[in-house]
Amino acid sequence: MDAKLTLVLDKDVIERAKSYAAANKTSLSKLIASYLDKVTAEKKSEEEISPLVKSLSGVISIPENTNYKDEYTHHLEKKYLHD
DSSP states (O other): OOOOOOOOOOHHHHHHHHHHHHHTTOOHHHHHHHHHHHHHSOOOSSOOOOHHHHHHTTSSOOOTTOOHHHHHHHHHHHHHOOO
């Protein structure tokens, strides 16, 4: 059941929202309803994990002190700087 809601917002925000809604071929009402629905939806206590991902969990062990940035930099150097 639809009901009317009156909002008081900054004029610039309203104009930007109208432009955004028009560019995305939707109404401002639908845009706001969608946003409010999303932020008020009940959150699942745990994200659903597919059986494949569950089966892969724990396959690789990575040391706690691994510096991912350094590892990635090393990977890119190896990939692009063929010495």
